[in-house]
Amino acid sequence: MLATMNFSDLKQGMKVRLIRASAATSNVIRLQEMGMTEGTEFKVVKVAPLGDPVEIELRGYRLCLRKAETDGFEVEPVG
Amino acid sequence: MAGGCHDTGSSRGHETSAGTARAPTVAIVGNPNAGKTTVFNALTGSRQKVANYPGVTVERVSGMLRVGNEAFECVDVPGLYSLTPASEDERVAVDVIRGEGGMDERPDLLVCVVDAGNLERNLFLLTQLADEGLPCLVALTKVDQVRSGGQELDLVKLRNLLGTDVVPVVGHKEKGIAELKEAIARNVQEPHTPECDVALAGPLEARVATLRERLARVGADYSKAQVRRELLHPSERFQAYLNDFPEVAEVFEAARGEIGEGQTPTGDVANRYSWCAMVQQAVLVGSKTRRGPTDRIDYWLTHRVFGLGVFLAIMLIVFESIYTFAQPLMNGIQWCFDTTGALLSPHLAGIPWLQSMIVTGIIGGVGRMLVFLPQIVILFFFIAALEGSGYLARAAFLMDRLLGWCGLNGRAFIPLLSSFACAIPGIMAARVMPDQRSRLATILVAPLMSCSARLPVYLLLIGAFIQPKYGDIWAGAALFGMHLVGLAVSIPVVWVLNRRVLRGKRLPFRSGGTCGWRCISAARCS
Numbered sequence: 001m002l003a004t005m006n007f008s009d010l011k012q013g014m015k016v017r018l019i020r021a022s023a024a025t026s027n028v029i030r031l032q033e034m035g036m037t038e039g040t041e042f043k044v045v046k047v048a049p050l051g052d053p054v055e056i057e058l059r060g061y062r063l064c065l066r067k068a069e070t071d072g073f074e075v076e077p078v079g
Numbered sequence: 080m081a082g083g084c085h086d087t088g089s090s091r092g093h094e095t096s097a098g099t100a101r102a103p104t105v106a107i108v109g110n111p112n113a114g115k116t117t118v119f120n121a122l123t124g125s126r127q128k129v130a131n132y133p134g135v136t137v138e139r140v141s142g143m144l145r146v147g148n149e150a151f152e153c154v155d156v157p158g159l160y161s162l163t164p165a166s167e168d169e170r171v172a173v174d175v176i177r178g179e180g181g182m183d184e185r186p187d188l189l190v191c192v193v194d195a196g197n198l199e200r201n202l203f204l205l206t207q208l209a210d211e212g213l214p215c216l217v218a219l220t221k222v223d224q225v226r227s228g229g230q231e232l233d234l235v236k237l238r239n240l241l242g243t244d245v246v247p248v249v250g251h252k253e254k255g256i257a258e259l260k261e262a263i264a265r266n267v268q269e270p271h272t273p274e275c276d277v278a279l280a281g282p283l284e285a286r287v288a289t290l291r292e293r294l295a296r297v298g299a300d301y302s303k304a305q306v307r308r309e310l311l312h313p314s315e316r317f318q319a320y321l322n323d324f325p326e327v328a329e330v331f332e333a334a335r336g337e338i339g340e341g342q343t344p345t346g347d348v349a350n351r352y353s354w355c356a357m358v359q360q361a362v363l364v365g366s367k368t369r370r371g372p373t374d375r376i377d378y379w380l381t382h383r384v385f386g387l388g389v390f391l392a393i394m395l396i397v398f399e400s401i402y403t404f405a406q407p408l409m410n411g412i413q414w415c416f417d418t419t420g421a422l423l424s425p426h427l428a429g430i431p432w433l434q435s436m437i438v439t440g441i442i443g444g445v446g447r448m449l450v451f452l453p454q455i456v457i458l459f460f461f462i463a464a465l466e467g468s469g470y471l472a473r474a475a476f477l478m479d480r481l482l483g484w485c486g487l488n489g490r491a492f493i494p495l496l497s498s499f500a501c502a503i504p505g506i507m508a509a510r511v512m513p514d515q516r517s518r519l520a521t522i523l524v525a526p527l528m529s530c531s532a533r534l535p536v537y538l539l540l541i542g543a544f545i546q547p548k549y550g551d552i553w554a555g556a557a558l559f560g561m562h563l564v565g566l567a568v569s570i571p572v573v574w575v576l577n578r579r580v581l582r583g584k585r586l587p588f589r590s591g592g593t594c595g596w597r598c599i600s601a602a603r604c605s
Contacts, residue, residue: 061197
């Protein structure tokens with residue numbers, strides 16, 4: 001798949017798959033420990049009115065993330 | 080002016096460590112918001128504060144747990160996602176588990192509180208706890224919510240897969256607490272360590288198999304999970320095998336070497352999660368069918384236009400009610416003091432200095448202060464209601480960007496809003512900030528929020544200049560405006576603090592909408 005995206009491209013209601021988590025920064029590792037491992041699919045539940053943060057649903061729970069915290073993660077649309 | 084700030088008091092009325100003959104220690108651990116404190120309170124009969132956002136327990140709190148004649152020291156630790164601490168409260172939890180950082184010893188038993196509605200992420204922590212080699216049992220919370228969501232949970236299968244006791248509990252209804260107490264007593268007697276069959280990175284898997292084989296040859300029976308644990312933290316007994324049997328030590332060293340190479344953190348995390356996903360698949364029957372009304376309410380409360388409107392409206396209502404609802408109560412209190420003064424005054428007419436001291440000084444002075452009590456009570460009521468209903472979490476979601484550009488985050492909204500009541504609880508609440516830098520920034524900004532001790536001054540001025548001329552509505556609006564001034568001043572202050580004084584990274588958001596609204600009576604999340 002060529003259509004890789006960053007978190008800043010996410011829109012409400014999208015379904016995406018995490019394809020890469022580059023850079024082993026403590027932030028990336030922590031998010032992986034919270035379930036954002038490569039290959040995980042998730043849904044964008046909502047984008048805050050001011051454009052940030054983003055709420056996603058993965059592994060049966062919801063997680064709020066700031067776009068800046070998701071540097072190093074690449075996603076691709078599913079379905 | 081500081082007179083309005085209330086006594087900080089000691090809200091933590093618990094026994095600390097037992098002192099003499101030490102009771103076995105039981106630590107309650109688990110993910111943030113999994114229900115640890117509710118379980119802790121049900122076990123020990125304490126009344127620790129429970130709230131619907133992570134980071135409520137920020138230091139270890141202990142209480143006594145009695146099962147029959149036996150006593151256990153029960154420790155409630157802050158929630159954590161993994162054993163790699165990312166914040167100060169997680170550090171406290173890891174220190175308790177590992178017996179580091181001033182803890183005397185490791186706990187005798189861990190009670191891992193697992194949220195049944197969020198198994199995968201909660202089990203991830205359990206896989207790490209299993210590696211620590213501590214006896215552990217699982218208290219499964221929110222099973223009722225999983226059931227009402229249309230799913231069924233196979234507890235027998237879960238017990239088999241985890242290799243530990245699994246006790247379903249509904250903490251706030253005391254359901255399963257008696258069983259949990261029994262299980263704790265039993266597990267302290269006969270400790271069990273969870274056996275999480277997490278895959279190891281390629282070559283290591285084979286090495287561990289060889290290691291188990293060699294160990295078996297010298298008469299030592301180790302499971303895969305145990306070997307994995309020994310690789311990370313070799314026990315004394317295991318060390319003895321290594322010293323006595325070079326053929327075991329040889330494989331052990333090779334395997335240790337591979338942990339460094341093959342077992343990158345990323346790969347390790349992925350392996351653990353595949354195991355967690357497998358367990359979840361195996362024990363959860365059916366799919367989530369119903370979603371509570373939470374989603375619909377959330378949709379509107381965090382809506383682009385409507386959500387922000389509601390936020391401003393709620394804030395406005397809070398301040399308007401401080402102004403209007405409190406007025407009759409304030410008049411009542413004023414009347415009581417005036418009447419008491421007037422009644423006493425004639426009796427003391429003979430001694431003018433005493434009359435002046437009691438009537439003007441004591442009665443008048445205390446009255447002047449107490450008159451503001453209704454306003455402070457109303458404000459605290461609103462803060463508690465917003466916190467209890469879960470609206471604070473939504474407000475943090477809405478406000479993050481706004482507070483964010485100057486370096487704070489949505490989480491700071493909670494201490495900052497509390498500072499409107501009083502800077503002291505506000506500063507205390509700044510402990511929820513996950514790192515020192517943002518905590519310091521929040522603490523420095525908190526006093527800029529208009530605390531309720533400043534309310535009398537505003538009210539006096541508004542009462543003198545605005546209310547008589549423009550009426551009640553504008554008086555309320557002016558009060559609201561005065562509070563906005565504090566906010567407006569704080570923005571450049573934080574900006575300067577972040578750019579010039581406290582340099583560093585901004586802290587992550589990652590909390591917020593992790594859970595539904597806390598309905599105060601039933602605590603049913605979506």
